[in-house]
Amino acid sequence: MTVDRILPSDEAYELLALTREIAGRELAPQAAGFEARGEFPREVLRTVGRAGLLGLPYPEADGGGGQPYEVYLQVLEVLAGAWLAIAEGVSVHTLACYPVAAHGTERQRKMLPDMLGGETLGAYCLSEPQGGSDAAALATRAVADGDDWVVNGTKAWITHGGRAGFYTIFCRTGGPGSRGISCLFADADTPGILPQHPERMMGLRSSAPAQIVFDDARIRGDRLVGGEGAGFRIAMEALDAGRLGIAACAVGLAQAAVDYAAAYARERQQFGRPVAQFQGVAFLLADMATQVAAARAITLAAARRKDAGRPYSIEAAQAKLFATDTAMKVTTDAVQVLGGYGFVSDHPVERWFREAKVLQIVEGTNQIQRLVISRSL
Structure with missing residues (x-):
């Protein structure tokens, strides 16, 4: 559609x-x-x-x-x-x-x-093996050495890890807590930036993330963004925008599942007629379509706030939460519409079902989104 x-x-x-x-x-x-x-x-x-x-x-x-x-x-x-x-x-x-x-x-x-320009890819290095949701507790450290920064630590779940042309890196340059975090960016060929083997994923297998190890990686001082101690604020601003991106991805995935399930239900015959004519299936499809439309609306409403220069952090969290939960539910229902055929790889709905799960986790888990929203009330 x-x-x-x-x-x-x-x-x-x-x-x-x-x-x-x-x-x-x-x-x-x-x-x-x-x-x-x-x-x-x-x-x-x-x-x-x-x-x-x-x-x-x-x-x-x-x-x-x-x-x-x-x-x-x-x-x-x-x-x-x-x-x-x-x-x-x-x-x-x-x-x-x-x-x-x-x-x-x-x-x-x-x-x-x-x-x-389109010829290079960037990677966003925030999460760590022991500190995914608690970004303020990150341990990767950058120490000043003359005009440079020397970075040591490990980042986890880095999309484009080993494939990126540049890395945006959040690291500790000061004391504990969010005020000690700064932002650097470095070319991928910087000595001491060591991508590890890609993770084996349930979904998104063609874009498997990887850990990035920083082993005395020397980054020029003029690659510090926003000044010392500004990294956490920059990271959170970026994530607000990134959450809208993931919400839009969820809407697209869910819409594809609705379209495929509806087309299948119109063609699949049971008891002498298409299964789309049975109320149990028809109402399921109606709910799926309505949920996707609502997810699109809340996502674009948050985008319009951003475009207008208005605060949108809470709206971004709401959009990410609602759209990705919707994608999980809609893809689950799409598998149900196809029945046994929904469980085999001859049809794409099983792949979409697996992919929807990760959208509830990346750019802040949906539990974190609920925490952000609830604190604003």
Whole structure:
């Protein structure tokens, strides 16, 4: 189903049409094969980048697409409906570029055209093996040595780990707690940055994250973003935007599951008629479609707040929570609509079901989102 959309400009309609073309021609036909092989789709992401989709929400003067977040998220939704790993990769790259784009010095910002140009990927290094949700307790440390920083520690669950061209790194430069955290960014070929073997994943197998070990990695002092002690604030700002990206990915995945389940139910015959004509299935599909529409609405409402320059942290948490829970429920129901066929890899719903689970975990677990929301009440 093509979702009816109201976009702010003719350019946005053209961009979404281009995205659908790329999704249909380049992404959907290849997704199942890459996922089955667990093969990283570097050339596919390069195609997406050359189409201008890796820097959409950043200013054109910096090499970005100059699009509002409301448009960018709908692009992510279309990509996710064809291949979630690609959409998640675009979202993570956008997240990794945020610190320099929002807080970089004039000299640092001159690097943005290369970061946003589509030929390189960024990785966002915040989580650690012992401190996923408790980001303020991170242990990776950077020590000043002359004009440089020497970084030691381990980051975990890093999307594009070992594949990225640059790493945005949150590390401790001061005492305990959030005020001791700073942000650095480094080229991937920096000596002492050591990607480990990719994780073996239940879903998103073509974009498996990896640990990144920092072993006396020497990073130039002019790669410090926002000043010492500003890292935690920058990380949380970036995550607000990143949560909207994951919410849009969830909407796209869920919409694909609704479309596939509805098409199957119209064709599958039982007791002499399509199963879509049975109320038990029809009402299930109606609820699925309604939940996806609600998830899209709450996500785009949060995006419009961001575009207007209004506070949106709570709305981003609500969107991420609701959209990813919806994706989990809708993909579960899609498997049920297909019955036994929903459990086999001949149909994509079992893959979507597995992929939906990770969306409830990344960019802050949904328990963390509930904590953020409840504290605001």
